[in-house]
Amino acid sequence: MKINCQECGAEMDIPADSIPGEIISCPDCGVEYEIVSISADKVEVKPAEEVGEDWGE
Amino acid sequence: MGRITSELAKLSIVFDRLRWEEKELFERAKEEGLEVNLVDAKSMPLDLTSSSVPSSIADLVLQRTISHYRGLYYAAILERWGYRVINSYKSSHLCGNKLLTTLLLSQNGIPTPHTFIAFSRDSALQIMDKMGYPVVIKPITGSWGRMIAKVRDRDEAEALLETREMLPDPQQQIYYVQEYINRPPRDIRSVVVGDRVVATIYRYQPDDDWKTNIARGGKAELLKPDSELEELMLKAAKVVGGEILGIDAMESSNGYVLHEINNNVEFKGASSVSEKNIASEIIKYVKGSVSK
Structure with missing residues (x-):
């Protein structure tokens, strides 16, 4: 499935095995999106959270 | 006494950003025959005053948030409610x-490397002088090596401490000073x-x-x-x-x-x-x- 980047309009490929919560990056501008919901013919995304001060190990 | 009563427990993986690791854990849990679900901590508020616990969270919880504080407090709450959380609140806190x-x-x-905690800029500088340069200074909480500095001389120490003193987070004024190995x-x-x-x-x-x-x-x-x-x-x-x-x-x-x-x-x-x-x-x- 393909959607367009909300920032630059580039086409982003959503792998078929994607699940809600997963992060996808725009191949052109690098903006990250989080998958909110996904079905066979529709995917909803929102901008992913910015890296937090307390992220990671 | 935990809430787990059945032989084959269900598992919830609590996450906030689905990294490669969480996907792997999710897939392997299914492979192991566990009934597993993913719980997004960002979109699952917890009612501290409720007498019932969320049915969408299984008795057994693998805590995997990328945010330290989200995971820490999620663990604290779920443990108080009787869930078995891995890792525990105590372990995460320590x-x-x-x-x-x-x-x-x-x-x-x-x-472990020789380490001092100094509670003021002046005493941090004194300790760094005493330990000798290079010396390492770290925030007491932090990740991915951020804000960890190898301080090579007194000038760098003064510049760094001055910067730390201006940061709004009070934890930045607790100085963890460690020998450079x-x-x-x-x-x-x-x-x-x-x-x-x-x-x-x-x-x-x-x-x-x-x-x-x-x-x-x-x-x-x-x-x-x-x-x-x-x-x-x-x-x-x-x-x-x-x-x-x-x-x-x-x-x-x-x-x-x-x-x-x-x-x-x-x-x-x-x-x-x-x-x-x-x-x-x-x-x-x-x-x-x-x-x-």
Whole structure:
């Protein structure tokens, strides 16, 4: 499935095995999106959270 | 007494950013026959005053948030409600704070770099002068090597302390000052699961950095730990209350020193070189922990 980047309009490929919560990056501008919901013919995304001060190990 | 009563527990993996690790854990849990769901901590508020617990969270919880504080408080709440949370609130609290980790390591006879805590800029500077340069200064909470500095002389120390003093977070005015270990261009990371070291790697620092974090470009190489290192890793895991940890060590001229324990271990780097499936080892441990 393909959607367009909300920032630059580039086409982003959503792998078929994607699940809600997963992060996808725009191949052109690098903006990250989080998958909110996904079905066979529709995917909803929102901008992913910015890296937090307390992220990671 | 926990809430787990059935033989085959359901598992919830609490996350906030689905990394490679969480997807792997999710897939391996299904493979192990567990009934597993993913719980997004960002979109699941918890009612502290309710008499009932959320039905969408299983009795057994694997806490895997990328945000330390989200995971810490999620664990605190779920444990109070009787859930079995791995890692526990206590373990997350101890590992998430370098001051407490160092104190525990030292008190339990586990070699760790010489470390001072200074509670003012002036005393931090005095300690750094006394320890001699280079010296390392770290925030007591933090991750991916951020804000960790190798301070090479007094001028750098003064500049850094002045900057730290201006930061709004009061924890930045607690100064964790550590001896600089003159080590090879690598450190050691072990992934400990329960009472086993399941993978150990060298993490080689990139050409342009003295830090070895894989997130900063450090390169992984498989290492078979000797019995001394393995014993130290397991002892360290025990003193913080386990259970699934990433423990870091350095090779000093006096032998191994352990310097960090991570309660939310990222294991993609170790998995890329380990012959073991680390996610699978974690899930098997989690599954087996139901009866404990």
